[in-house]
Amino acid sequence: MTNTLDALTPAFAPFAARWDAEADRRAKLRTPEHLKALMDAQRAHNSARSTAARAQSQRAAARKESKNPFGTARRAAATADRAARQHKSETKTALKGARRDYPVTLGTLAVRTHTLHVVTSSAASWLLSSSHDLTTWPLLASAGLVGLNAVGLGLGRRKLSVQLDDGLSLEERQLVERLDPAYWVAHAADRGLSGTVTTPPQVTPGGIRCNVRLDGAWTTKALKDKTDNIRSLLGARTALRIRITAGTRGGWAVITLATRQATDGTSSLWTPDMIPADPGLMCIGLDTETGELVFVPFDERLLVSGASGTGKSWSVRVLLATAHLRGDLLFIDGKGEEANVWERVCRVAVETDEIAAAIDEAHAEMGRRKADMKRRGISVWDGRQLTVMIDEGQVVLAAIAKDKDRLQKLIELSSLGRSRGVVLWWATQYPVTDGTPGVHKLIAPNLLTRFSLRVAGTTQAQVALDDCAHYAPHQIPDGKQWRGHGYLKGYGPRLIRTWTLDDDGVRALPARYWKASAPATPVMVEPAEDKPAPLTNRDRVLAAVRDGARTPKDVTEATGLNKGTVSRELKALTEAGTVRRADKGLEVAA
Structure with missing residues (x-):
């Protein structure tokens, strides 16, 4: 069953990609500003309709009251009616524009479309039926379309994981076949990519890598602008990262598809023995x-x-x-x-x-x-x-x-x-x-x-990476699996997975507290089982209260800590029930 579904997935991937792209476009347009504009346009149109209806009624009444078409009352009513109808037309046009700027979600549109189809199909079924023969094919067709739409989306969004004999997944097999020069040249013109020619792609630990020859007026920047066309040509998933960079010489570009990561299966946990031997470097x-x-x-x-x-x-x-x-x-x-x-x-x-x-x-x-x-x-x-x-x-x-x-x-x-x-x-x-x-x-x-790592937008990316903002850290996918992934200025637009601690x-690290007055080479305090753990600020505050300090000022003088630290630690000890405030001041709870 899994192999069958994986075989069908590439055929439905373009449909799912177009669906997701349109759904994302509609979602981005549904901003609070566009919603406010739509509501204002609806109110204006309803008011204009009411005014137009009232003006039309007044014009009809004027006609009944006067038989003279050039009478003052009739001419005034006619002028008001024309102005009201014109205003109604203008507000209707504005309402249509506001609806385009704040469209319904794609899911809602699909529900409305299928509902209309079901209603009309049911009416047609009833009209075409007789007492002894019930024609149900329109209703069945509507239900079939709903099911086909759901199945198509489900298949198109599946992530292929089955490995073939050559070590490629079915998704990678499809992408490699479509990056092949024979397929690319035959279909590139249909996607507005005429004048570009690929070389046989290579599958690397970081995904699929393919060189592209740029003929005529093509440049790397122009090819980047056609990323959506390339995605459609390859039938790639919407979530698949596609990176286009300049080649090693002019007239060439490189397409990289992140179908896999070289870090897959490698633990991200850091330990002190991973510190580089070179004292001038550290591993990120x-x-x-x-x-x-x-x-x-x-x-x-x-x-x-x-x-x-x-x-x-x-x-x-x-x-x-x-x-x-x-x-x-x-x-x-x-x-x-x-x-x-x-x-x-x-x-x-x-x-x-x-x-x-x-x-x-x-x-x-x-x-x-x-x-x-x-x-x-x-x-x-x-x-x-x-x-x-x-x-x-x-x-x-x-x-x-x-x-x-x-x-x-x-x-x-x-x-x-x-x-x-x-x-x-x-x-x-x-x-x-x-x-x-x-x-x-x-x-x-x-x-x-x-x-x-991922930032909010282009403004933040400019400060975050300076002249390397084109790495686009704001476009790093949002998801738990992408936490700790980012770009390093000057390293190149290749994602780096950081270590975690x-x-x-x-x-478990040894304790050492720096002070401006400390000697140049402070003594390392190595944790040992036969030595007590170093006193914390909270321990010092508790000891001061136990020794008779009754006010925060007394605790500050006894411990030598900052007032803010004493206040924070006293609050924590009070909330924990270790210290309480009595009539005589602070005291250790029994």
């Missing part, structure tokens, strides 16, 4: 077309962009772990959720006062290193790298928006810190520099290494 993931490791500079400023739900936090974790194990890490988390995992491992800043203090200390460390470099007569810092990670950038910028001095320190960290071993990494869901920015317009130009993996 795997090329989905070749399966090769993809590296980025470790000591370069970095911008990571990705809309909510694209796997940005998981992808960044691997980079943070590399920075933590190789040097010092200062994690400024604007949202706070990710810091819940990292606070047991490294220095984190979540509350506004913590963020301000972290920026001040990082800037002061940059100044201290400058003085040390001048004293030793060196131009590049030769000690441990301090990585300052900011996530989410929009929240952090909003927190210090009115503090021009602190914002200037952040800008200087991005522009001056690299040579002094203080490297800024920036992550944001909103890669825009205007309005409510996700990255400041004076910081973004300094972040030369850029990686982008779960919560347990983060907690």
